[in-house]
Amino acid sequence: MRLQYLAAVLAASVMLPAAHAGATDLEVTHWWTSGGEAAAVKELAKAFDASGNKWIDGAIAGSGGTARPIMISRITGGDPMGATQFNHGRQAQELVQAGLMRDLTDVAKRENWEKIIRPAGLLKSCTIDGKIYCAPVNIHSWQWLWLSNAAFKKAGVDVPKNWNEFVAAGPALQKAGIQPLALGGQPWQANGLFDTLMISLGGKDLYTKVYQDKDKATITGPEVAKIFKAADDARKLSKGTNVQDWNQATNMVITGKAGGQVMGDWAQGEFQLAGQKAGTDYSCLPGLGLNEYLTTGGDAFYFPLLKDPAKAKAQEALASVIVDPKTQVAFNLKKGSLPIRGDVDLGAANDCMKKGLAILDKGSVLTSTDQLLSADTQKQKEDLFSEFFASTSMTPEAAQARFAKIVAAAD
Amino acid sequence: MRSTVPAGRPNRLFRNLNSKIALIPMILTALVVFLGGTVWTVVYSFTRSGLLPRLTFVGLDQYERLWAAPRWIISIQNLAIYGVLSLIFSLVIGFILAALMDQKIRFENTFRTIFLYPFALSFIVTGLVWQWILNPEFGVQSVVRSIGFTNFTFDPLYNSQIVIYGVLIAGLWQGTGLVMCLMLAGLRGIDEDIWKAARVDGIPMWRTYLFIVIPMMRPVFITTLVLIASGIVKVYDLVVAQTSGGPGIASEVPAKYVYDYMFQAQNLGQGFAASTMMLITVAIIVIPWAYLEFGGKKRG
Numbered sequence: 001m002r003l004q005y006l007a008a009v010l011a012a013s014v015m016l017p018a019a020h021a022g023a024t025d026l027e028v029t030h031w032w033t034s035g036g037e038a039a040a041v042k043e044l045a046k047a048f049d050a051s052g053n054k055w056i057d058g059a060i061a062g063s064g065g066t067a068r069p070i071m072i073s074r075i076t077g078g079d080p081m082g083a084t085q086f087n088h089g090r091q092a093q094e095l096v097q098a099g100l101m102r103d104l105t106d107v108a109k110r111e112n113w114e115k116i117i118r119p120a121g122l123l124k125s126c127t128i129d130g131k132i133y134c135a136p137v138n139i140h141s142w143q144w145l146w147l148s149n150a151a152f153k154k155a156g157v158d159v160p161k162n163w164n165e166f167v168a169a170g171p172a173l174q175k176a177g178i179q180p181l182a183l184g185g186q187p188w189q190a191n192g193l194f195d196t197l198m199i200s201l202g203g204k205d206l207y208t209k210v211y212q213d214k215d216k217a218t219i220t221g222p223e224v225a226k227i228f229k230a231a232d233d234a235r236k237l238s239k240g241t242n243v244q245d246w247n248q249a250t251n252m253v254i255t256g257k258a259g260g261q262v263m264g265d266w267a268q269g270e271f272q273l274a275g276q277k278a279g280t281d282y283s284c285l286p287g288l289g290l291n292e293y294l295t296t297g298g299d300a301f302y303f304p305l306l307k308d309p310a311k312a313k314a315q316e317a318l319a320s321v322i323v324d325p326k327t328q329v330a331f332n333l334k335k336g337s338l339p340i341r342g343d344v345d346l347g348a349a350n351d352c353m354k355k356g357l358a359i360l361d362k363g364s365v366l367t368s369t370d371q372l373l374s375a376d377t378q379k380q381k382e383d384l385f386s387e388f389f390a391s392t393s394m395t396p397e398a399a400q401a402r403f404a405k406i407v408a409a410a411d
Numbered sequence: 412m413r414s415t416v417p418a419g420r421p422n423r424l425f426r427n428l429n430s431k432i433a434l435i436p437m438i439l440t441a442l443v444v445f446l447g448g449t450v451w452t453v454v455y456s457f458t459r460s461g462l463l464p465r466l467t468f469v470g471l472d473q474y475e476r477l478w479a480a481p482r483w484i485i486s487i488q489n490l491a492i493y494g495v496l497s498l499i500f501s502l503v504i505g506f507i508l509a510a511l512m513d514q515k516i517r518f519e520n521t522f523r524t525i526f527l528y529p530f531a532l533s534f535i536v537t538g539l540v541w542q543w544i545l546n547p548e549f550g551v552q553s554v555v556r557s558i559g560f561t562n563f564t565f566d567p568l569y570n571s572q573i574v575i576y577g578v579l580i581a582g583l584w585q586g587t588g589l590v591m592c593l594m595l596a597g598l599r600g601i602d603e604d605i606w607k608a609a610r611v612d613g614i615p616m617w618r619t620y621l622f623i624v625i626p627m628m629r630p631v632f633i634t635t636l637v638l639i640a641s642g643i644v645k646v647y648d649l650v651v652a653q654t655s656g657g658p659g660i661a662s663e664v665p666a667k668y669v670y671d672y673m674f675q676a677q678n679l680g681q682g683f684a685a686s687t688m689m690l691i692t693v694a695i696i697v698i699p700w701a702y703l704e705f706g707g708k709k710r711g
Contacts, residue, residue, distance in 0.1 A: 069674030076463065094462035094677065185657045242547070242569055244655065376461070379676030383482045383660055390571055390659025402481075409476075 024314040026082030028301075029058035029074075031067035032335075034247040036269020040335035044137075047327040053314045056082075063245070065188060075100055080304030082311055083318055088125040088136060088300040089371035095302070096128050102303040102312070107319045108132045116323070116341045119296055119365050126300060134300040135319040138337035141294035141356065142196050142264045142368070145285040146271070150256040151178050162289030163200065163230075166260060170237045173259045182249035182258035183238035183389060187382035189246055190389040193262045194381075195369050197230050199295065200288035204366060207293075210407065211372045219404045228396035228403075234262075235389050253282065262288070268336025268352055278351040286355050294359050297368030298337065377410040449690065456683035464679055473684035483685065486663045489575045493664070494643040497582050501639055502632075504583065505590025510620060512591070513598045523595070527588040534585065538652025541581035542568065568654055571661035578653055578662055585649075586642065590635055597631030598624065633704070644693055665689050 026048075032041045038059075045055035058081055060067035068091065071084045075095055086092045095101050108114070108123075117123045117136060126134040145166065152159045152169065155176040160166040170180040183189060199207045202223060209218045218224065241258070243249050250270045252258035261267065268284075276282050286292055301322055303315045321327055328339040333348055338356050346357065359365075369378065384406060388399045459469045477483050508526060512519055529537065544550040547566040555563040567577030601624055609619040625632075647666035650656060656663040665685060673682030 065675050069670075072462065072674065072677075091677075098463050185655065187656075244657075375675065375677040376672075376681070379671065379678075380480075383480075386657065387481065387659040387661075390657060390661065392571075 023052055023054045024310045025054045025056050026311060026314045026318060027056040027058050028083045028085075028318070029060060029067070029071050029081045030085035030299075031060050031062070031064050032085070033059050033061045034245075034270060035273045036334065036336060037266065039273065040269065040331050043330040043334055044322070044327060047321050047324065047330070048318055051317045051321055053317055063186060063188070065186070075304050080306060082306070083301045083303050083315060085137075085299050086134070086302050087297055087368075087370045088122065088134060089297065089368065090374050091370065092134070092302050093128065096133050100305060101133050102305045102315065103131045103133060104135065104303065104319055105132045107135075107316050111320055111323060113323060116343060118340070118342045119360070119363070121296060121365070121367055121371075122298070122340055125371050134302045135322045136298060136300040136340045137322050138298050138332055138335060139294075139296050139340060139360070140264050140266055140298040140337050141286070141296065142192050143200050143287050143294055144265055144267070144352075145260055145262050145288045146250070146253055146267050147260040147283040147285070148253045148256045148258065149281060149283060151176075151253075151259045154178065154256065155259070159283050160260075160285075160289070162285060163197075164290075166288075167230075167233050167237065169259070170233075178256070179238075179241060179252060179258040180260070181234060181237035181241075182243070182252040182261040183234070183241050184246045184249040185241075185244045185386075185390075186246065187386035189249070189263070190385035191378065191382045192264065193234060193389075194227070194231055194385050196262050196288065197227050197234070198224075199293055199366065200291050201230055202227050203291050204293055207366060211369055212367070214407050214410060216404070216408060219407055220400070224403075225396070225400055228400045231385075231388065231399075232396045238389065265336050265338070265352070265356060268350075269334060272334070272336060272350075284352040284355065286352075286359060292359050293364045293366050294356065295368035296360075296365045297370045298340075374411055377406060380406045452683050453687050453690075456680060456687045458680050460679035460683070462677040462679070469680070473680045474688075476681065477684050477688065482660045482663055483665070483668055485660055486665045486668050489662060490643070490646070490664055492575050493579055493582070493646065494640075496576075496579055497586070497643060498636075498639055500579075500583055501587050501590050502635065504587050505635070506594050506625075508587065508591040509594035509598055512595055523592065526591050529585045530588045532585065534646075534648040535652045537581050537585045538649045541577070541584070542653045545577050545580075569658055571658050574654060574658065574662040578650055581653060582646070582649055586639065590639070593631055593635050593638075594628070597628040600631075601627055640696075644689065 028045075028048075030041065032038060041057070041059070045057060048055045060070055064087065068086070071081070071086075072095065074080060075084075076098075080100070092101065104126075113123060113132070122136045122139065123132065126132050126136060145163065147159055147166070149159055151173065155169070155172045155178060157169045157172045158165075160169055166180075173180040183193060195211075198210065202210075206218065206223055206227075209215045210224065241249060241252070243252070246263055246267070247270055249258070249261050250263060250267045251274075253261045253267075254271060254274045254276060268278075271278070271282055278284065286294060301318070303319065306312055306315070323340070325341065325344045328341060329344050329346060329348075332339045333346070333353075336353065338353065338360060339346065342361070346353065349357065373381075381403070384399065384402055388394050455464050455466075456473055457468050457470060458465060459467045459472070512522060516522070532540075545566070545568045547553065547564075547569065552563060552565045555565070567573045567580075605623065605627075606619065609623060614623075645666055646664055647670070650662055650664050650667060654662045656667055666689070669682045669685045669689070672678050672685065
């Protein structure tokens with residue numbers, strides 16, 4: 001009897017998903033799990049559900065480093081999801097080359113993505129062999145310094161206008177018992193901080209020479225040595241942060257326990273969620289207040305090749321929902337990122353987002369390191385910089401020598 | 412009429428046929444999954460496989476890069492420190508606990524449960540618990556400071572020099588209970604008469620343990636050794652939960668290098684090379700030992 005009962009329950013549980021197959025379920029995996037990010041995802045899910053399909057949320061906690069291996073092994077292992085987030089660039093390149101991802105060129109042509117998506121580099125990162133494989137959802141730039149106005153007030157110094165003033169204000173902050181620079185322990189944060197210093201202190205030419213041309217003389221030269229000196233300053237200011245996740249570090253800035261944080265514009269979502277107002281509660285310095293260039297990396301959705309035609313249709317629907325102007329506005333306002341099209345009205349944007357949009361309009365954009373370097377090279381850089389920022393004994397010169405080796409071996 | 416079976420010994424291959432047929436799935440699993448997988452991994456460690464396996468051979472390039480990587484060197488050093496110390500301490504502490512437990516004490520069951528309890532927790536939970544205990548702002552340091560010793564500093568997880576010992580503490584806390592139980596079972600297997608004889612001869616208790624009981628417990632020690640050693644080589648989840656390899660790369664371990672390079676760096680070749688090195692290390696330790704243990708004498 002019990003066995004029969006059990007069998008009935010099992011059968012019922014198998015039947016259940018089939019019962020409401022009217023709306024196509026599409027599982028979407030992503031690593032947007034912090035408060036501000038989750039709020040933004042909800043907007044995306046709402047828009048997709050409105051198109052008559054059903055968004056099955058597959059959030060994976062623990063940032064991209066944890067999430068990407070899970071996504072990739074599901075795709076290569078024959079259990080693909082409906083759609084998945086990646087950073088545009090080279091992360092999904094091999095999956096596309098192996099024929100595991102779906103070609104979106106039809107949708108892109110129909111909706112004229114080529115015209116509406118800006119900057120053009122964004123779509124180019126989605127294009128492999130002339131075909132479009134991803135739908136960009138936002139533009140994220142790394143080059144921001146977030147400052148707590150309250151912390152500087154407590155320390156009795158003016159809120160800095162650029163990185164140099166910030167470094168100079170370090171001792172005053174320390175004296176007031178405030179952590180000058182918050183830097184989480186995850187390796188990608190140290191890596192991103194360094195690349196930001198490279199662009200914002202070194203300027204556009206240095207950045208392209210190092211990461212695009214991989215010019216050996218420049219990499220071992222005095223200009224890059226200066227960046228490593230600045231990284232050494234940052235290392236001293238960040239000593240004692242003792243948190244892991246980026247949003248915990250951002251939270252230190254929000255609560256005034258830390259003076260500032262160098263973090264991408266996704267940090268903005270956290271400030272917003274905490275009810276803080278740009279300009280009065282916190283300040284932001286794009287390009288660290290020195291070189292106002294932004295890299296246009298960001299997030300994009302990739303669609304694995306699926307056999308089920310109903311799901312394939314739902315994938316198309318999701319792709320066009322993502323690029324849709326209404327979703328773009330709703331999503332990016334919550335996320336703190338910039339929209340991928342110039343023709344949307346972001347009247348509700350705050351001061352910091354407006355600064356970012358102005359830089360975008362000026363065309364002061366650069367390709368991000370995720371697009372220029374392979375995941376392998378990025379990982380080696382992460383190892384180097386997480387060691388550098390945690391160590392007290394590693395000299396900037398030694399770090400530069402190792403950095404040169406890594407970039408020289410980059411594929 | 413009894414010679415339908417040919418004279419002489421029956422074919423050895425068909426002896427115990429039923430049990431041999433029953434073993435076929437396991438034999439196949441061992442051959443295909445373990446041996447086949449190992450060979451496959453070693454072969455692909457000589458290739459330039461990225462996100463997906465690819466047969467473009469590059470010779471020893473992956474190994475050269477591996478041994479030039481500071482993170483790999485640190486991983487190996489950490490594994491050596493963690494391995495040697497956790498082997499020694501878990502055996503010594505486990506045995507002492509078992510010997511104390513063997514003194515016919517009251518509430519033995521309760522104590523045994525308490526000591527064995529950590530083993531019921533996964534390494535992930537263990538790592539998180541000890542991350543909190545060793546956290547300077549919530550854990551031991553803040554408790555001692557709140558008592559009045561305001562200069563007390565104890566933050567092993569945030570000090571690159573000693574972080575691996577912080578991991579070791581958690582590992583020992585989790586693993587010693589099991590060692591204790593195995594040892595206790597071994598001690599219970601020792602005949603009462605031996606203790607009586609030793610007492611009659613006037614041998615002090617510590618000498619009885621050291622020179623009579625421990626040599627008699629050799630099989631138990633070997634089982635324990637194998638269990639601890641295999642736990643050491645594959646230590647991964649404890650580090651991930653407790654420190655994620657930090658601060659910087661100070662508490663990285665080889666298994667984490669393998670995972671990170673295979674999946675985060677999308678460089679399977681590098682990960683395979685690292686895992687092959689792990690296999691070789693284990694083989695260097697296990698093969699001579701197995702030879703000494705099983706090879707020397709004929710088994711009856």
